[in-house]
Amino acid sequence: MASVTERKKQLLSVCARLFREKGFSATSMRDIAQEVGIEPASLYSHVSGKDELLQLICFGMAEKFSLAIQEVNDIYFNAEEKLKMAVENHVKLLVSNLDEAYVFLREWRSLEQPGKSEFIRLRDEYEQGIREIIQTGIDEGKFNETDKHFAALTLLSSLNWIPEWYQTGGTWSAEKVAEKLYQFVLTGLKKKDPIV
Amino acid sequence: MASVTERKKQLLSVCARLFREKGFSATSMRDIAQEVGIEPASLYSHVSGKDELLQLICFGMAEKFSLAIQEVNDIYFNAEEKLKMAVENHVKLLVSNLDEAYVFLREWRSLEQPGKSEFIRLRDEYEQGIREIIQTGIDEGKFNETDKHFAALTLLSSLNWIPEWYQTGGTWSAEKVAEKLYQFVLTGLKKKDPIV
DNA sequence: CCTACCGATCGGTAGG
DNA sequence: CCTACCGATCGGTAGG
Numbered sequence A, B: 001m002a003s004v005t006e007r008k009k010q011l012l013s014v015c016a017r018l019f020r021e022k023g024f025s026a027t028s029m030r031d032i033a034q035e036v037g038i039e040p041a042s043l044y045s046h047v048s049g050k051d052e053l054l055q056l057i058c059f060g061m062a063e064k065f066s067l068a069i070q071e072v073n074d075i076y077f078n079a080e081e082k083l084k085m086a087v088e089n090h091v092k093l094l095v096s097n098l099d100e101a102y103v104f105l106r107e108w109r110s111l112e113q114p115g116k117s118e119f120i121r122l123r124d125e126y127e128q129g130i131r132e133i134i135q136t137g138i139d140e141g142k143f144n145e146t147d148k149h150f151a152a153l154t155l156l157s158s159l160n161w162i163p164e165w166y167q168t169g170g171t172w173s174a175e176k177v178a179e180k181l182y183q184f185v186l187t188g189l190k191k192k193d194p195i196v
Numbered sequence C, D: 001c002c003t004a005c006c007g008a009t010c011g012g013t014a015g016g
Helices: A002-022 A029-036 A040-045 A052-077 A081-097 A098-106 A115-139 A149-161 A173-186 B002-022 B028-035 B039-044 B050-075 B079-096 B100-107 B115-139 B149-160 B176-187
Strands: none
Touching: A002 A029, A002 A052, A002 A098, A029 A040, A040 B028, A052 A081, A052 A098, A052 A115, A081 A098, A081 A149, A081 A173, A115 A149, A149 A173, A149 B149, A149 B176, A173 B149, B002 B028, B002 B050, B002 B100, B028 B039, B050 B079, B050 B100, B050 B115, B079 B100, B079 B115, B079 B176, B100 B115, B115 B149, B149 B176
């Protein structure tokens, strides 16, 4: 039982890496089998097919994001704290699951129905959570009156590009990246004009 | 001659759409042929193979971006103007070539060597152009002292997510999106504290 | 988890 | 731009 679970974990980890490197469609079951070290046909004793592998990765990450935003909403109260924690959680999830995160962000399109629709629903739910934090900040008078859909989208855009450039073992820790991104999103590029 | 060119334009337009919808790897030459309305084998009288189709789209967009940043550097002088124009040009290019832009941003990974390396070089060159604008703003004392690599990356991240959500015929024009993104990147989410 | 295998589909070519 | 076709590879199954 334990060894089956281990095998499956290894399988998913290998898949995430390959799906990221080559894309889901360009990765064959034979590629996966070779990396895992078993025969292609043996994969089917662990999963029903290629699509299940993609589903397990995408929904696994979706659940982590869902838990992360729930945690933020449960613990913190004011919008700035919430946003800071939400950004930090988001960045940590991306950085500590780079391959899975990449697949979650870019390869979910290859999901088969009805999984695909359910996945989109979960993603929208998360996005809605971010929007609510921004709305809270506006209500508190702490954030600029802006289109909250637009603001949430721009925030998530900045965060979701991380797997494109982040290097494990590079100069920046997840916390450092989160802090810098949070500051950037909060205050922008422009230097405040000195009061003349 | 003119009809050959027209065919090729149509071919590239169809490819961009399919590569975006299904991904490069999942799109077959038969898919393309069917959409164009010719036999699969006939595609090879226009292009050498599937890879050339991807190259034409990716390098076509790369050239447009290259020209856009050159134009900005030629015409404008202060950093805020430059950045504003660079953002506007970038957004316009994305929005007016949504399918091609998507392929340019997401599917270039499937390029074969040596085209892939050359593509990355061009992309880095563009990114370098954006970094220089930011550096100019810092030198002018107009932008906050920040890591310019990080700032350029975050800026481009916000812009490059546009093809993921922008809807042709939606409520926002390219100019409106550019304006909002520019403001967001410049001043951030946070309301300025009133002087108490 | 393996051997043996299947039908379908792939990118691409020959020859006109 | 078409007909006819090729070898390679694909996801997946049967049976153990």
